[in-house]
Amino acid sequence: MTEAPLLDVAGLSIRIDGTARDLVSDLSFTLNKGETLCIVGESGCGKSLTALALMGLLATPPLRVTGGTARFRGDDLLTLPPAQMRKLRGDRIGMIFQEPMTSLNPALKIGDQIAEAVRRHTELSEADARAHALEMLRRVRIPAPETRLDVYPHNLSGGMRQRVMIAIALANTPDLVLADEPTTALDVTIQAQVLELMRNLQRDTGTAMILITHDLGVVAEMADHVAVMYAGQMVETGPVAAIFDDPQHPYTIGLMSSMPGLDGGSDRLVTIPGVVPPARDMPGGCRFAARCPFADAQCAQVPPTTSAAGNTSHRVACWKAPLEQQEDAA
Amino acid sequence: MSNPDTFQTAPSRQTLSEVLPPKRSRVWAKLKKNPAALLGGGIVAFFCLVAVLAPVLPIPGPAVTDFMAVRKPPSAAHWFGTDEIGRDVLSRMIWGAQASLMAGVVSVTIALAIGVPLGVAAGYARGWTDAAISRVTEALLAAPFLILAIAMAAFLGPSLTNAMIAIGISAVPIFIRLARAQTMQVLTEDYVEGAQAIGLTHRDIITRYILPNIVPPLLVQATLTIATAIIAEASLSFLGLGQQPPSPSWGSMLNTAKQFLEQAPWLAMWPGIGIFLVVLGFNLLGDGLRDALDPRDN
Numbered sequence: 351m352t353e354a355p356l357l358d359v360a361g362l363s364i365r366i367d368g369t370a371r372d373l374v375s376d377l378s379f380t381l382n383k384g385e386t387l388c389i390v391g392e393s394g395c396g397k398s399l400t401a402l403a404l405m406g407l408l409a410t411p412p413l414r415v416t417g418g419t420a421r422f423r424g425d426d427l428l429t430l431p432p433a434q435m436r437k438l439r440g441d442r443i444g445m446i447f448q449e450p451m452t453s454l455n456p457a458l459k460i461g462d463q464i465a466e467a468v469r470r471h472t473e474l475s476e477a478d479a480r481a482h483a484l485e486m487l488r489r490v491r492i493p494a495p496e497t498r499l500d501v502y503p504h505n506l507s508g509g510m511r512q513r514v515m516i517a518i519a520l521a522n523t524p525d526l527v528l529a530d531e532p533t534t535a536l537d538v539t540i541q542a543q544v545l546e547l548m549r550n551l552q553r554d555t556g557t558a559m560i561l562i563t564h565d566l567g568v569v570a571e572m573a574d575h576v577a578v579m580y581a582g583q584m585v586e587t588g589p590v591a592a593i594f595d596d597p598q599h600p601y602t603i604g605l606m607s608s609m610p611g612l613d614g615g616s617d618r619l620v621t622i623p624g625v626v627p628p629a630r631d632m633p634g635g636c637r638f639a640a641r642c643p644f645a646d647a648q649c650a651q652v653p654p655t656t657s658a659a660g661n662t663s664h665r666v667a668c669w670k671a672p673l674e675q676q677e678d679a680a
Numbered sequence: 681m682s683n684p685d686t687f688q689t690a691p692s693r694q695t696l697s698e699v700l701p702p703k704r705s706r707v708w709a710k711l712k713k714n715p716a717a718l719l720g721g722g723i724v725a726f727f728c729l730v731a732v733l734a735p736v737l738p739i740p741g742p743a744v745t746d747f748m749a750v751r752k753p754p755s756a757a758h759w760f761g762t763d764e765i766g767r768d769v770l771s772r773m774i775w776g777a778q779a780s781l782m783a784g785v786v787s788v789t790i791a792l793a794i795g796v797p798l799g800v801a802a803g804y805a806r807g808w809t810d811a812a813i814s815r816v817t818e819a820l821l822a823a824p825f826l827i828l829a830i831a832m833a834a835f836l837g838p839s840l841t842n843a844m845i846a847i848g849i850s851a852v853p854i855f856i857r858l859a860r861a862q863t864m865q866v867l868t869e870d871y872v873e874g875a876q877a878i879g880l881t882h883r884d885i886i887t888r889y890i891l892p893n894i895v896p897p898l899l900v901q902a903t904l905t906i907a908t909a910i911i912a913e914a915s916l917s918f919l920g921l922g923q924q925p926p927s928p929s930w931g932s933m934l935n936t937a938k939q940f941l942e943q944a945p946w947l948a949m950w951p952g953i954g955i956f957l958v959v960l961g962f963n964l965l966g967d968g969l970r971d972a973l974d975p976r977d978n
Contacts, residue, residue, distance in 0.1 A: 405876075405877060407873060407876055407877065435879075436879040436880075436881065437879060438879070439876065439877055439878065439879035440877060440878030440879035440880075441879060444877070444878075445874075445877040447870055447873065447874060447877075449870050452869060452870040452871065453870040453871055453873070453874045454871055454874065455871045455874070455875065455888070455889050455892075455893070456871070456893065457888075457889075457892030457893050458888060458889075458892070466878070466880070466884070466888070467878040467879075470878060470879055470880060470881075470884070471879065515874070518874070518878060519877075
């Protein structure tokens with residue numbers, strides 16, 4: 351913990367040109383070598399935008415990073431010139447996308463797609479790159495990898511394609527992998543296989559990972575640290591055990607209780623009432639206030655500050671935290 | 681729950697390829713089931729074969745005259761009859777097919793060679809590059825295709841080569857527009873983002889991710905444009921701006937024939953039928969390709 355973090359994001363803000371409110375607002379987190387950070391939140395909360403901003407792939411215009419830094423091995427990913435960013439991408443930072451069915455080039459054999467990522471960043475010959483591609487297919491446990499090198503993506507199932515995507519992302523043993531909902535498009539049994547594969551590969555290579563998901567089951571399985579996002583802001587962050595055992599933010603608590611459990615006696619799933627406020631109409635105070643059972647006048651007016659919860663790196667942005675005291679008082 | 685060993689005994693290559701046949705063979709299978717496309721392909725293949733074999737077929741030379749047989753109707757000696765100076769019409773039809781097909785293919789090749797790079801550049805770079813290329817394209821499209829071709833052929837001077845260049849340049853806007861639109865569409869695909877995520881350069885993305893994926897619509901358009909180009913070449917030759925005498929061309933044969941419509945109607949009939957069939961063949965083939973390559977059905 352004493353060594354500098356691999357990635358240090360501070361104050362990241364993203365907005366659409368011509369609007370006044372941030373889609374991602376003042377986001378800060380750090381990630382150490384080899385660790386996994388899960389960013390959790392519902393659709394549209396800014397998870398994917400954050401990943402794209404770190405990759406330098408934000409569609410600018412109209413989306414634009416309006417503030418913050420993202421230190422990665424001494425460089426600021428948010429201000430690095432495009433040519434240098436291209437050198438980092440695929441080499442030191444890999445990315446796994448959500449949709450394996452559409453994320454591979456239908457006109458290229460998969461062996462060539464992996465080899466392409468390798469040759470772009472190394473001096474390997476075509477034959478060596480091909481051998482490396484074969485090795486990568488083997489490592490992502492694709493059966494009969496020798497024959498699979500020369501097939502096109504449409505010959506493979508979704509799970510297989512996601513394995514190929516992982517092979518491409520990890521081909522150059524990156525320091526950091528961004529995985530944007532890598533298992534959402536897969537069915538449940540394949541999900542478990544792919545997650546296990548990612549965890550094993552991560553352990554072997556010491557790669558750090560930012561895993562974006564809305565699936566708390568995935569979080570429990572993969573995360574070292576968790577960052578919970580709501581409407582573009584980080585509302586709670588901390589070690590996975592702290593978040594699951596002692597969630598502090600009302601939104602996190604709501605997420606936890608809407609997970610169906612085996613021991614729950616209820617027939618109906620628990621939901622959080624209300625919807626995420628639209629980006630053009632963000633409230634001035636806490637963005638969760640309108641849906642929060644604990645909210646009062648202060649919550650609606652003044653944005654909450656972040657405070658430490660407990661004696662770990664567990665932090666929460668809520669006026670009512672720690673909640674036990676509230677409940678005791680009430 | 682996830683035992684890797686169970687995964688490794690997953691479907692063998694054979695069963696997998698039964699479920700998902702390669703795309704190429706799927707396209708071919710669909711084409712084979714389309715009788716109109718097969719007919720079109722057959723017509724095109726027949727004319728190509730005849731045109732290529734022209735030098736070795738047992739026919740008189742296209743410029744050989746026989747003054748004993750001037751303007752004779754079809755007979756055993758001259759299956760398609762003879763023209764006004766005793767040349768064999770079948771021979772001239774066959775050699776004319778060469779000119780027509782070559783004009784079609786060469787002019788479309790010119791149009792592709794100029795139009796696709798410009799269209800891809802406009803669609804990829806956007807901004808002022810796109811604005812400049814698109815405005816020029818629109819200016820060219822404002823003039824009707826054939827009028828533009830005639831004007832350019834007249835400017836370049838009458839010859840088959842110049843006619844092909846004129847037709848090719850007139851067809852450039854079609855391919856700029858198509859390549860631009862297709863490029864923009866491919867750019868929205870996830871795999872382009874994937875290519876960016878592995879740090880590929882613009883050149884790699886264009887040559888390996890965009891071009892291969894815009895080939896199918898370009899292929900269809902090229903096939904259909906060949907038909908248009910063949911009509912354009914016949915029109916230019918009819919006006920004397922294409923193939924020059926004595927070399928045969930269906931268009932110039934029609935031009936001569938119009939003076940003898942009453943006395944020797946076969947002179948006009950054969951080139952008319954030839955143009956009709958070749959254009960029909962390319963159109964049927966192009967439509968068939970469009971259906972077979974349509975991703976919505978795959």
